[in-house]
Amino acid sequence: MELRHLRYFVAVAEELNFTKAAQRMFTVQPSLSQQIKDLEQEVGVQLLIRSNRKVELTEEGRAFLKEALLSLEHAEKAIFDARQIAKIHKDQLNIGFVPVAEMKVFPYIMPNIRAHFPDIKIDFHSLTDSDQFKALRKGEIDIAFTRYLGDDEEFESMQVFQEPLTLIIPKDSPFAQQKHVGIKSFNQQDFVISDEDASPQLHKIIQDFFKQSKLNVNVVQKSTNILLNVNLVGMGVGWSLVPAYVIPLLGDKIVVKNTLEPLPMIGLYASYRKDQKNEAIDLILKILKEQFYMEMF
Numbered sequence: 001m002e003l004r005h006l007r008y009f010v011a012v013a014e015e016l017n018f019t020k021a022a023q024r025m026f027t028v029q030p031s032l033s034q035q036i037k038d039l040e041q042e043v044g045v046q047l048l049i050r051s052n053r054k055v056e057l058t059e060e061g062r063a064f065l066k067e068a069l070l071s072l073e074h075a076e077k078a079i080f081d082a083r084q085i086a087k088i089h090k091d092q093l094n095i096g097f098v099p100v101a102e103m104k105v106f107p108y109i110m111p112n113i114r115a116h117f118p119d120i121k122i123d124f125h126s127l128t129d130s131d132q133f134k135a136l137r138k139g140e141i142d143i144a145f146t147r148y149l150g151d152d153e154e155f156e157s158m159q160v161f162q163e164p165l166t167l168i169i170p171k172d173s174p175f176a177q178q179k180h181v182g183i184k185s186f187n188q189q190d191f192v193i194s195d196e197d198a199s200p201q202l203h204k205i206i207q208d209f210f211k212q213s214k215l216n217v218n219v220v221q222k223s224t225n226i227l228l229n230v231n232l233v234g235m236g237v238g239w240s241l242v243p244a245y246v247i248p249l250l251g252d253k254i255v256v257k258n259t260l261e262p263l264p265m266i267g268l269y270a271s272y273r274k275d276q277k278n279e280a281i282d283l284i285l286k287i288l289k290e291q292f293y294m295e296m297f
Contacts, residue, residue, distance in 0.1 A: 003075055005039040006068045008032055012048065013065045016055045080139035080273075091117070093280045094141040096125045096132035099226060100245045100268055101145035105160060108291050109284050117280055128198065136271060143281050144271045147201035157271040158285065161292045163244045165205070165263040168229075170236040171253045182260045183213055190220045190238030198224040202266060206241050209264045230254065 011021040012032070022029040040047050047061035057065065093113070097106075113120065125132075125141055132144035137152060144150075149157050167181065175181055196203040210217060220238050223229045227249070229240045234253040243266055247256055270288060272281050 001039065001042055003072065005035055005042075006072055008035045009039055009047065010065065010068055010072065012036060012055065013057055013061065013068075016057075018050075018055065076138065080137075083139040091119050092121045092123065093117075093143075093278070094123045094125060094135075096127050096135055096141040096144040096146075098129065098132075098145060098147060098268075099126070100147075100163075100243060101160075102126075104245055105145060105268070105288070109287050112283060112287050113280055116283055120280060129201065133271070136273065139273075142272065142276065142278055143284060146269050146271065147199070147266060149269050150271050154273055154275070155271045156274050157269050158288070160268040160270055160288055162265045162267045164265050165209075165241045166244045166247060167239065167257045167259055167263065168233050168242055168246075168250065168254050169239045169257055170233055171255050172236065173239075173255070175257065176255045179258070180260050181257045183215065183263075186210075186213075186215045186217050186239070189217055191217045192221045192223055192229050192232045192238045192240040193219055194226070194229065195222040195224050199226070202243070205264045205266055209241075213261075 008021070008025060008027075011024050012018060015021040015024060018029050018032060022032045025032065036048065043064065045060045046058050047064055049056040049058055110122075113122070125135065127135060127141075129146040129148060132141065132146050133150045133152065133155075135141040136144045136150070136155065145160070169175055169181075175185060193206055194202045209215075218238075221232055223232065223240075226242060226246055229242050230246060230249060230251075232238065233240050234251050236253075241263065250256065270285070272278075272285075
């Protein structure tokens with residue numbers, strides 16, 4: 001019996017659908033079905049009841065699922081521990097981040113890390129929030145800088161800062177000459193907003209703001225990265241709400257407009273594993289607290 005058999009079984013047991021389980025495990029259904037048959041043959045009991053209409057766990061299957069989940073959890077922990085020991089021996093630090101950390105955080109922490117740990121090898125991983133939490137859970141990165149807090153009990157997190165969203169519009173817009181813009185002017189305007197998969201927290205904050213403010217905007221383009229928001233506004237495609245850190249990146253074809261009403265805030269958070277012992281991360285947290293006056297969660 002191999003770990004892949006357990007992973008395939010857990011996928012089927014949780015989905016109760018061979019097609020969905022195969023998609024989840026990035027395999028084809030006939031191969032998945034054969035893996036489950038092989039597993040049942042090795043265990044010696046029927047784990048699943050299959051019919052044309054549904055898939056169910058047998059009583060034996062439910063008992064096996066409980067232990068299979070524990071086995072996979074222990075395997076993940078073993079992998080994590082081994083990677084941690086290897087990184088200690090290699091003096092290596094893996095940092096996950098979203099773009100704002102690269103501009104607002106790294107200039108403070110990197111000189112200090114270099115000064116205190118001159119031999120450490122640092123690898124940077126530009127990942128989405130959800131991918132960072134997955135990598136942190138597996139021990140592939142040591143610290144994550146994300147736009148929202150993870151809900152894993154194994155993580156410790158802290159808020160680095162909050163920053164406001166900013167309205168940017170094309171320079172040739174009729175509203176560009178106005179000193180302030182009321183949010184009611186957003187109604188029926190063409191907007192470029194961040195894609196939900198690429199920036200789920202920013203997408204949620206903006207959509208909630210539109211809804212709560214009873215604004216009806218025309219979403220003409222969804223962007224997979226914040227620089228695309230900027231470029232599309234510069235091309236006159238529409239308006240956009242972006243985090244304030246983007247302002248220095250704007251060209252001469254874009255205008256930042258103050259609004260009469262306050263715009264939403266968006267946070268940045270640093271997360272790491274509670275069971276992780278790493279002097280470099282301790283230094284990072286110390287610098288962040290001193291620089292940004294953070295509050296632990």
